[in-house]
Amino acid sequence: MTDRKIEEIVVKRVFDAPVTEVWKYWTDAAYVQKWWGPRMFSCPMATLDVRVGGVSVVAMQSPDGQVFYSSWTYITVIPLEKIEYIHNLADKDGKTLDPVSVGMPADFPQGVQSTITFTKVGEDKTEMIVTEYFPVSSMSANAKLGLEQSIEKMAEAFAK
Amino acid sequence: MNVQIFQALAEPSRFSIVELLHGKPRSVGEIGEKLHIRQPQVSKHLKVLSDAGLVAVHPDAQKRVYALRPETLKKLDTWLSTYRTLWEERFDMLALAIADNKKIVGRKESL
Numbered sequence: 001m002t003d004r005k006i007e008e009i010v011v012k013r014v015f016d017a018p019v020t021e022v023w024k025y026w027t028d029a030a031y032v033q034k035w036w037g038p039r040m041f042s043c044p045m046a047t048l049d050v051r052v053g054g055v056s057v058v059a060m061q062s063p064d065g066q067v068f069y070s071s072w073t074y075i076t077v078i079p080l081e082k083i084e085y086i087h088n089l090a091d092k093d094g095k096t097l098d099p100v101s102v103g104m105p106a107d108f109p110q111g112v113q114s115t116i117t118f119t120k121v122g123e124d125k126t127e128m129i130v131t132e133y134f135p136v137s138s139m140s141a142n143a144k145l146g147l148e149q150s151i152e153k154m155a156e157a158f159a160k
Numbered sequence: 161m162n163v164q165i166f167q168a169l170a171e172p173s174r175f176s177i178v179e180l181l182h183g184k185p186r187s188v189g190e191i192g193e194k195l196h197i198r199q200p201q202v203s204k205h206l207k208v209l210s211d212a213g214l215v216a217v218h219p220d221a222q223k224r225v226y227a228l229r230p231e232t233l234k235k236l237d238t239w240l241s242t243y244r245t246l247w248e249e250r251f252d253m254l255a256l257a258i259a260d261n262k263k264i265v266g267r268k269e270s271l
Binding site: 025 | 163166169175178179182233234236237240243244246247248249250251252253254255256257258259260261262
């Protein structure tokens with residue numbers, strides 16, 4: 001069985017800081033806690049282990065006090081260039097758990113790969129691109145096809 | 161939103177079939193011709209797409225004609241938008257953190 005990935009979404013933004021600084025916001029626990037999470041959530045805890053095979057555990061706390069933990073298991077770490085990790089909803093020790101057990105829908109996607117790239121664009125500016133890939137298992141042993149297609153683009157085009 | 165839809169679209173031929181059907185509904189034979197896929201394969205792929213809710217069949221004289229079910233792709237688009245929004249929000253927070261940090265650094269330097 002070969003796992004293939006499909007590009008799910010791509011989000012880009014240019015930040016007013018050099019790559020060395022933006023990089024800290026992904027690799028230094030104190031910095032991660034300053035921003036990680038949806039609006040209105042706080043990040044009460046971040047335990048980082050940023051290296052291939054390492055697992056970071058990051059918490060997010062909802063306005064009503066509920067805490068959710070995510071694990072990031074790194075598959076690529078190229079300093080100041082690229083981070084790739086597999087994201088899972090987890091317990092506080094980083095162990096993957098069933099989304100339903102924390103009140104999420106059963107089809108909440110686990111095992112999503114996030115790829116983050118950092119590129120210098122002009123003086124003290126960094127373009128960060130996040131691509132998320134949805135995991136799909138294939139039954140075909142020959143499948144080495146890299147799927148370049150973007151499901152996001154297709155869905156957008158057809159939804160009009 | 162289910163894994164089935166992603167799994168259905170994950171296969172390149174099925175992705176191509178969905179793209180083709182966006183133009184207009186087609187019979188199994190036409191699909192095979194246009195995409196150079198053998199008919200048994202086309203039928204197999206169409207079954208997967210149909211089970212995932214992406215296509216529906218209706219008979220047209222002697223032929224079985226397949227059409228896209230746009231509501232399924234719209235659902236997918238909505239679902240994906242949620243994740244895009246999540247990231248945009250995170251980026252907003254990151255931009256704020258960076259800006260806040262600049263202010264702190266600015267104050268320290270001006271002391």
